[in-house]
Every structure is written in C-alpha cells, then in structure tokens.
Amino acid sequence: MRANDQTEIRVLPLFRSMTEDAFDNLMRGAYVQTFPPHVDLIVEGDPCDFFHIVIEGSVELFAAWNGRETTMATVSPIASFILAATIKDAPYLMSARTIEKSRIVLIPSSDVRATFSTDLAFSQAIVDELASCYRTVVKNSKDLKLRSSVERLANYLLRQQRDQGNRFDLRMEKRRLASYLGMTPENLSRSIKVLRAYGVEVDGMSVTLTHIADIEKLAKPTPLIDDKDS
Amino acid sequence: MRANDQTEIRVLPLFRSMTEDAFDNLMRGAYVQTFPPHVDLIVEGDPCDFFHIVIEGSVELFAAWNGRETTMATVSPIASFILAATIKDAPYLMSARTIEKSRIVLIPSSDVRATFSTDLAFSQAIVDELASCYRTVVKNSKDLKLRSSVERLANYLLRQQRDQGNRFDLRMEKRRLASYLGMTPENLSRSIKVLRAYGVEVDGMSVTLTHIADIEKLAKPTPLIDDKDS
DNA sequence: GCAATTGCTTGATGTTAATCAAGACAAAGG
DNA sequence: CCTTTGTCTTGATTAACATCAAGCAATTGC
Numbered sequence: 001m002r003a004n005d006q007t008e009i010r011v012l013p014l015f016r017s018m019t020e021d022a023f024d025n026l027m028r029g030a031y032v033q034t035f036p037p038h039v040d041l042i043v044e045g046d047p048c049d050f051f052h053i054v055i056e057g058s059v060e061l062f063a064a065w066n067g068r069e070t071t072m073a074t075v076s077p078i079a080s081f082i083l084a085a086t087i088k089d090a091p092y093l094m095s096a097r098t099i100e101k102s103r104i105v106l107i108p109s110s111d112v113r114a115t116f117s118t119d120l121a122f123s124q125a126i127v128d129e130l131a132s133c134y135r136t137v138v139k140n141s142k143d144l145k146l147r148s149s150v151e152r153l154a155n156y157l158l159r160q161q162r163d164q165g166n167r168f169d170l171r172m173e174k175r176r177l178a179s180y181l182g183m184t185p186e187n188l189s190r191s192i193k194v195l196r197a198y199g200v201e202v203d204g205m206s207v208t209l210t211h212i213a214d215i216e217k218l219a220k221p222t223p224l225i226d227d228k229d230s
Numbered sequence: 231m232r233a234n235d236q237t238e239i240r241v242l243p244l245f246r247s248m249t250e251d252a253f254d255n256l257m258r259g260a261y262v263q264t265f266p267p268h269v270d271l272i273v274e275g276d277p278c279d280f281f282h283i284v285i286e287g288s289v290e291l292f293a294a295w296n297g298r299e300t301t302m303a304t305v306s307p308i309a310s311f312i313l314a315a316t317i318k319d320a321p322y323l324m325s326a327r328t329i330e331k332s333r334i335v336l337i338p339s340s341d342v343r344a345t346f347s348t349d350l351a352f353s354q355a356i357v358d359e360l361a362s363c364y365r366t367v368v369k370n371s372k373d374l375k376l377r378s379s380v381e382r383l384a385n386y387l388l389r390q391q392r393d394q395g396n397r398f399d400l401r402m403e404k405r406r407l408a409s410y411l412g413m414t415p416e417n418l419s420r421s422i423k424v425l426r427a428y429g430v431e432v433d434g435m436s437v438t439l440t441h442i443a444d445i446e447k448l449a450k451p452t453p454l455i456d457d458k459d460s
Numbered sequence: 461g462c463a464a465t466t467g468c469t470t471g472a473t474g475t476t477a478a479t480c481a482a483g484a485c486a487a488a489g490g
Numbered sequence: 491c492c493t494t495t496g497t498c499t500t501g502a503t504t505a506a507c508a509t510c511a512a513g514c515a516a517t518t519g520c
Contacts, residue, residue: 141370142302144371144375145300186499417508418468
C-alpha cells in the first residue's frame with residue numbers, strides 16, 4: 001500500500017480521530033488493489049473477510065433473491081462499505097461489483113474489530129458512521145414506502161440538483177438508477193417523460209432542471225427523507 | 231425510577247457490559263413513565279431529547295409524508311428505540327406511539343452521549359446495537375424491493391412460525407401489519423386468502439400453518455433477509 | 461338492549477407499474 | 491467497414507396493487 005493511499009483514506013471521519021499509531025497499525029495488514037469494471041468484489045452470504053474502502057472509481061451494492069436483483073446503493077470515493085458486517089463478523093447482506101475501473105483498499109475485518117475493541121476514538125467514529133448509515137437506509141425505506149415511482153424520481157433529481165447544480169450528470173446508467181429507485185428501466189423512461197412537463201430535460205446522461213419550483217411542487221422534498229444528514 | 235425497572239433494563243446488551251458506576255450514573259437522569267394506548271411519544275422531525283426503552287406494552291414506529299403514513303416497526307419489551315438519532319443528536323426520522331398501555335424508560339439523550347464518549351464498553355455495545363439495527367433495515371429494504379406482497383406476507387408468517395410455533399397470534403392489528411408489509415388492509419385480506427391454498431388458516435388474530443413445506447416453497451425464505459441475526 | 465363505532469372482508473373498478481415485443485441508437489470488436 | 495452487443499425508448503398488453511363502496515361481525519358506549 002502506497003503512502004499516498006494512506007493519506008487519502010486518513011481523512012475519512014472513520015479514521016480522522018485515531019492516533020497515528022493505531023492508524024499505522026491498522027494499515028499494516030491493509031492492501032490496495034485495482035479492479036477492472038464489472039468485477040464482483042463480494043457476494044452476499046459470504047463471510048466478511050475484508051472491510052472495503054473505495055478510493056477511485058465506483059462500486060455498486062446490490063442484492064438478489066429468487067432470480068431478481070436490485071441495486072441498493074452506489075459507493076463513490078472516498079467512502080467505505082460493509083462496515084456493519086465487518087463489526088458483527090456476519091455474512092455480507094449485499095453483493096458488490098465495480099462499475100468502472102476502481103481502486104479499493106482492503107482491510108482484514110479481524111484487524112478492524114481488534115482495533116475497535118481497544119481504541120475509544122475509533123469505536124466512537126464507528127458509532128457515528130453506523131448511525132449515519134442506519135439513518136440513510138431508514139430514509140430510503142420511507143422513500144420506497146411513501147412515494148410513487150415518479151415521486152421518487154423527482155426527489156432523486158432534486159437531490160442531485162442540490163449537490164451538483166441545475167445542470168448535472170446522472171452518475172450511473174439508467175438501468176441502474178431504475179433499479180436503485182425500485183422500478184424497471186421502461187418505467188424510468190416513462191417517468192422521465194412525465195417529468196418533462198415539470199421542466200426536466202434529459203439528454204443521455206445529462207439532466208437540466210429548468211423549473212425547480214414546479215418539480216418541487218410535485219416532489220415535495222423533506223429533510224426527513226432527502227437530506228444527507230439531519 | 232424503581233430499582234426494579236433498573237434491573238430489568240440492565241440485562242439489555244446495550245447496558246450489560248457497563249460498569250455498575252457508569253450504569254448508575256446514566257440512570258440518575260432517567261425516569262419511567264406509563265402511557266395509555268394510542269399516545270404519541272415522539273414526532274418525526276422533533277429534536278431528539280430522550281432515548282427510549284420499552285419495558286412493558288408495545289410501541290409503533292411510523293413515518294408520514296404528504297398525507298400518507300406507514301408503519302416502520304413495532305417495538306416490544308425489552309428493547310430500545312431511536313438510538314441513532316440520540317447518538318447523532320439529530321431530529322427523529324420516525325414518529326412513535328403506544329399501541330397498548332406501555333411503560334417506557336426515558337433517558338436524556340445528552341446523558342447517553344456523555345456516557346458513550348467516555349465509556350469504551352458502552353461505546354462498543356452501541357456499535358453492536360447500531361450494526362444490528364442497520365442490518366435489520368437493510369433486510370427490510372431487500373424484502374420490500376425483491377418480493378411481491380404475497381411473498382412478503384408468506385415470509386412474515388414463516389418468521390412468526392419460527393419464533394412462536396405452528397400456531398401463533400398476530401401480535402398486531404391487521405391494518406398495522408398491512409402497513410408494515412407495505413400494502414393496504416384490503417390487499418392483506420386478499421393475500422391471506424391466497425395463502426389458504428398453502429395451508430394458512432387465519433381466525434381473527436390467531437394463525438395456524440398446517441403445511442409449512444408448501445408455504446416455504448412459495449416464500450423461499452433466506453437467512454439474508456429473514457433471519458434475525460446472521 | 462340498541463345505536464354507534466371500528467376493524468375486517470368482499471366485490472367492482474381504476475391506477476400504477478411490470479412484462480413482452482420491437483425498433484433506434486451508440487459503443488465495442490472483429 | 492460491418493456485425494455484435496447492450497442500452498434506451500416506445501407501444502401494447504398484462505399483472506399487481508390501490509381505491510371506492512358496501513356489508514358484516516365484534517366491540518363500545520349509552
């Protein structure tokens with residue numbers, strides 16, 4: 001693992017408050033690997049051997065059952081995934097695959113657990129991270145259960161607009177977005193068409209929102225579902 | 231707060247590994263209250279003032295948006311709720327109301343945060359609890375996104391069967407169960423009727439599963455969605 | 461005892477979303 | 491270059507689910 005990679009992930013809230021010693025020690029067993037696009041990193045049900053951090057590229061978390069598959073989240077640099085499985089030493093609940101060429105840090109799960117059982121600062125950082133993850137998934141559930149597919153799309157676009165401005169790129173393929181939003185690709189296409197009347201212009205991956213007020217009237221965004229933290 | 235109540239909640243994994251001193255200290259600011267049925271305990275969006283523990287009765291966690299409402303979970307003794315909001319000092323994401331007459335322990339959130347910032351054992355217990363909560367919600371999302379409403383009901387019944395035996399009581403009203411499972415009461419009625427062909431007999435709140443193998447063939451339960459821990 | 465209420469069920473109907481099928485388009489590879 | 495492949499879109503159809511309306515116990519309150 002290059003020193004460069006270490007300084008990159010050092011800034012993560014998870015690691016920021018650790019002592020230099022504890023961090024170095026944790027990094028001793030870690031290594032970095034670059035994966036091509038569309039490579040399976042982990043499979044749901046497998047025992048959790050490594051804690052993962054994406055430092056380049058992007059990773060899709062997905063789940064499957066009975067021949068069906070759904071996208072649960074996409075992870076972009078710099079962020080970690082499957083912390084909960086690592087902590088509990090439990091099987092992965094989700095599978096992960098690279099979307100594009102990705103650089104991933106792998107830390108043996110047992111090292112993470114060992115560190116967290118002695119280091120108060122690290123343990124507190126983990127609490128904070130897990131609490132955030134939990135709240136994100138709860139918001140996601142509310143989105144799914146309380147909103148129609150067009151409403152979910154409208155709110156998704158508004159969230160992107162808030163983070164990236166009135167003109168932005170969908171950061172994933174439409175089929176993946178559809179799955180993430182809990183609908184079929186065909187339905188996403190039609191939902192986009194519905195939103196044209198609300199000033200949504202989509203050209204390939206590029207989206208422009210021309211009448212924010214209109215789409216907000218439809219989407220009715222709320223911090224309790226759509227804000228990152230709160 | 232009665233000494234009796236303290237010994238009751240002391241057995242919670244959250245508190246079990248704390249020192250006597252730390253626990254007593256945390257309990258100093260806590261108090262117990264008994265609420266009648268159908269009383270609102272917390273409202274989503276409100277600042278998180280208290281960490282809650284149910285020691286008698288039961289509590290419904292629900293969320294609302296745009297005039298719609300959905301049941302997110304029910305909490306039965308002895309268990310806590312809204313730990314994540316407490317830790318993050320963030321607004322509640324869910325509302326809570328008593329289902330029946332309930333005895334609830336209220337611990338000031340600031341006390342919980344103060345304790346967790348100095349006590350390694352407590353902080354680790356919180357990590358474990360949050361990781362479990364997170365995995366529960368992820369399983370819930372998978373259930374919602376990957377299964378039809380009949381499949382969700384079938385798996386719900388199998389989970390109850392696993393915990394309570396072949397003959398068991400629905401522990402909540404059907405309207406609440408319907409909402410929890412992400413469907414309307416009418417649809418739950420019809421789903422139950424569909425499952426009659428698979429050996430599901432429902433009489434009021436009492437359920438009997440006469441052909442487990444049949445319903446399992448339909449429900450296809452998996453530990454990665456349906457097990458409590460794993 | 462008898463309204464009045466509440467929760468559940470059923471049927472009819474409407475809406476939403478999934479599926480099936482086909483074609484347009486673009487990127488990738490020989 | 492042309493085929494191949496995959497994605498996206500569109501239309502037609504079907505399936506799943508929600509809504510509306512009515513009726514039926516069972517309970518509650520007077």
